Every structure is written in structure tokens, then in C-alpha cells.
Amino acid sequence: MRLFEAILDANHRAAAGDKSAGVRVAEFADSLPVVALTCIDPRLNPLMPEVLGLPEENFIWLRNAGNIITGSMSSTIRSLALACVVKGGKEIAVIGHSDCRAGQTTVLQLTERFAALGVGRAKLPDNLVEFFGVFASERQNVLKAVEFIRHSPIIGPKVPVHGLLVDIQTGRLEWLVNGYQALDAAAAHFAEAIHVQDPTMQAAFASPEPDGSEKKPVETKVGEPEPVTGWSVKDAKVIEMHAPEAPPKVRLVDEKPAHAPAPKRPPVISPFRNRTRRNS
Numbered sequence: 348m349r350l351f352e353a354i355l356d357a358n359h360r361a362a363a364g365d366k367s368a369g370v371r372v373a374e375f376a377d378s379l380p381v382v383a384l385t386c387i388d389p390r391l392n393p394l395m396p397e398v399l400g401l402p403e404e405n406f407i408w409l410r411n412a413g414n415i416i417t418g419s420m421s422s423t424i425r426s427l428a429l430a431c432v433v434k435g436g437k438e439i440a441v442i443g444h445s446d447c448r449a450g451q452t453t454v455l456q457l458t459e460r461f462a463a464l465g466v467g468r469a470k471l472p473d474n475l476v477e478f479f480g481v482f483a484s485e486r487q488n489v490l491k492a493v494e495f496i497r498h499s500p501i502i503g504p505k506v507p508v509h510g511l512l513v514d515i516q517t518g519r520l521e522w523l524v525n526g527y528q529a530l531d532a533a534a535a536h537f538a539e540a541i542h543v544q545d546p547t548m549q550a551a552f553a554s555p556e557p558d559g560s561e562k563k564p565v566e567t568k569v570g571e572p573e574p575v576t577g578w579s580v581k582d583a584k585v586i587e588m589h590a591p592e593a594p595p596k597v598r599l600v601d602e603k604p605a606h607a608p609a610p611k612r613p614p615v616i617s618p619f620r621n622r623t624r625r626n627s
């Protein structure tokens with residue numbers, strides 16, 4: 348079982364009332380910490396990272412209004428990349444939430460509210476939807492963000508990128524994009540591409556250095572120009588060329604029945620808090 352499989356399993360069991368549900372963090376040390384992008388909505392404050400069953404020290408939390416990503420080299424993607432490179436993040440998750448106001452505010456409302464703050468229409472960009480990335484569907488917004496991250500040249504092809512939705516009332520997670528599947532598919536396409544199209548690439552992978560030693564990482568500091576190395580860049584491009592157009596979408600749970608009453612408090616918080624491996 349991989350990390351997010353365990354997270355979803357524990358979350359769903361906890362949401363169903365299983366008080367013993369939790370993630371055995373020590374078993375997933377190689378997949379931690381997780382880098383998460385969520386909305387700025389304060390209602391998420393008590394939910395994260397408890398609904399994931401992760402301790403705070405394994406949860407790198409990035410936030411922006413609407414968990415919106417506007418391009419594959421946007422400032423949010425730069426932060427995600429540094430979270431992996433500088434802080435050792437192993438997996439990325441975009442976690443949208445139900446009832447997101449960033450997705451419910453119309454262009455007219457935006458214009459009116461900016462005007463109330465003294466920002467006239469003439470000072471705003473022509474295309475407010477494009478500039479602010481406002482969206483109509485929380486689901487589509489997560490899928491779009493995952494797509495931008497997955498295809499960003501500065502996010503390594505080895506980092507799984509997941510897409511999730513959290514129910515802000517119940518804390519229940521829905522797994523929209525399984526980052527492992529997208530990665531497995533890309534790796535399979537990559538291996539096939541090497542085999543069929545470019546036999547010299549196989550030799551490059553079999554023995555990256557002429558003397559047979561392992562490739563050594565180039566020492567650089569953040570903020571300095573980084574020398575471009577050979578096949579790692581090519582590697583990323585080949586994967587991008589052969590990656591599936593859209594990551595597989597995994598629907599793990601059905602929609603909650605309309606008649607189901609919403610609990611007053613998220614029930615999944617306490618079972619997850621600071622859970623450590625049990626001695627059983």
C-alpha cells in the first residue's frame with residue numbers, strides 16, 4: 348500500500364466512525380513529507396493535516412485563494428518545486444474543498460468588491476477570470492492545477508502529483524487524481540519510448556558515466572544560475588511527450604446521499620491527531 352492509498356483508507360474508515368483508523372507514518376518515511384496546496388479558507392485550518400492522518404512536521408502547507416495554479420511556471424509552482432528540492436517534499440497533493448468561495452464569486456461581484464476597496468475597473472486586468480483563475484467547478488479546478496504541476500518542467504518526473512477534494516463539513520476526502528497511476532503510465536511510456544525510438548538512451552541509463560560510476564549531483568545554491576545538464580532535461584521532455592493527455596481520474600467513493608444530515612463537527616479530526624504506530 349502506498350502513502351495516499353493508506354491516507355484515503357484511513358480517512359474513509361475514520362469518517363465511517365472507526366476510532367482506530369490512522370496512518371502508520373513510520374511505514375511511509377520514504378514518501379514524506381507531503382507538499383500540499385490548499386485554499387486560504389480558514390475553515391480548512393482545523394482540518395489540515397488531521398484529515399490526512401499526518402503529523403504537522405510531515406505536512407508542508409502551501410495556500411492560495413482557491414488553490415489555483417495559473418501556469419506551469421507560476422509562482423505557486425516555483426514554491427512547490429522548492430518545497431520538494433529544499434524541504435525534501437516527496438509527494439504533492441492539490442486539495443480543493445467543497446463550498447469554495449473562490450469558485451462562487453462572479454466577475455460582477457469581483458468588480459463591485461474591488462470598487463468598494465477603491466480599486467476601479469480600469470485598474471484591473473481586462474480578463475478577470477484568466478488573471479485571478481476563478482473557476483466554476485472545484486473539481487475541474489483541482490484537475491487543472493494537477494495538470495499544470497504534472498507537466499511543469501521544474502517538477503521532477505519522479506514526484507507523484509495527486510488531486511483531492513475535501514468535504515469542508517465532514518473532512519471526508521475524495522481522490523480525484525491518483526498521482527501514482529499517472530507516474531506509472533508515464534514511466535511505462537518512457538521505457539517504451541527508449542526501447543523503440545532511441546537505443547542510445549538505454550546505454551545512457553545503463554551506465555550514466557563513461558567509467559560506470561553513478562552520476563553525481565551538481566552542487567548549486569538556490570538563487571544562483573544552475574548549469575543545464577544533459578539527459579535530465581531530455582528525460583523530462585521525453586516523459587512529457589509520451590505522458591497521457593489527462594491523468595487517470597480515480598473515483599473512490601460515491602457522492603454523499605442528499606438526505607444524509609451533515610455532522611456538526613468534522614468527525615475525522617481526533618482519531619488522526621499525532622497518531623503513532625501502535626504496539627499491537
Ligand SMILES: [Zn+2]
Nearest residue numbers: 386388447448
Ligand atoms: Zn476556497
